[in-house]
Amino acid sequence: MGKINGCLKCIFVFFNVLFAIFGALLIYGLLQTSASYKGEFSSLNVPGLIFWVFAICFFGVSSLGIFATCCESIIGLKLFASFMGIGMIIMLYCGITVARRRHEIETAFRDELQRANLREEVLRSMVEGIQSNFHCCGLTSPGDWVYEIPDSCKCSNGRYGGSGDFGSPRCQSKPQGIRGPDEIYEQPCIIELLNLGFNILFGFFFGFAIIALLGLLIAICMINQIKSDNSRESMYLRKY
Structure with a gap:
């Protein structure tokens, strides 16, 4: 035994x-x-x-x-x-x-992303996928798209202004002089990416x-x- x-x-x-x-x-x-x-x-x-x-x-x-x-x-x-x-x-x-x-x-990651060129096809496709899934627009701001904001930034199921309902995205008007949807997601994607990354790291460690x-x-x-x-x-x- x-x-x-x-x-x-x-x-x-x-x-x-x-x-x-x-x-x-x-x-x-x-x-x-x-x-x-x-x-x-x-x-x-x-x-x-x-x-x-x-x-x-x-x-x-x-x-x-x-x-x-x-x-x-x-x-x-x-x-x-x-x-x-x-x-x-x-x-x-x-x-x-x-x-x-x-x-x-966060600062280092933000600086690195600011140098990203969203006109590159691979990066553009990746960011558009992130925008659709996480309800955000642009890496650091909607202005990252320079000339035309894609439809993946369109905010149709959120609230305009204010704090929004719990779990619902917030909308804002698109910047002046840029083509694209009239209402876009207010949150930049860098915040969502950083939160996701830190949650993964904390969960791992x-x-x-x-x-x-x-x-x-x-x-x-x-x-x-x-x-x-x-x-x-x-x-x-x-x-x-």
Whole structure:
């Protein structure tokens, strides 16, 4: 009979198998990307290096958790718990850093978008899709379209002026001297893009921090179960 609760062991191994598969898929995707671009992205590229470290750590730590749990190894579980603790601290630090530097990131992103040329077909199609889905107009303002505002900016289901109903877009008159719909969305798309981007980042960092915390707590629980069982065995041997 195992020293770790069978149900707890199965759940822990199951989720670690899922995470190991996810890590393996990330590694496979990175290998395919590297093969496709053949050196266009250097291996010393900082974002690429971060992805590689994340994928390898994800796969390696999950594999360690599976091995340590199946073998009921205290050393392996302690090592796994240490990685979970470090990972949780890193994720929390990154999430808090992004939250504190949000204004700087927004400013840099805004400056970059202001240099964008909406006359380029690929960028124009992308922005029009964003406008239709997020009910916004222009990257930084409707004036980004220069001469003609597309129909995707047309505001027909919102309120003109005021704060608008909850969840409904606000409308405004189109700028003077620009062709296009008479009423357009008031909100520029950069706000929607930034909000979406930050929500994804916060969800990623704090979500993985919670997962790491749960992994740490379960690992500690299993370590205590093994120690408790070992203590009972020692007492039994001393008694007999």
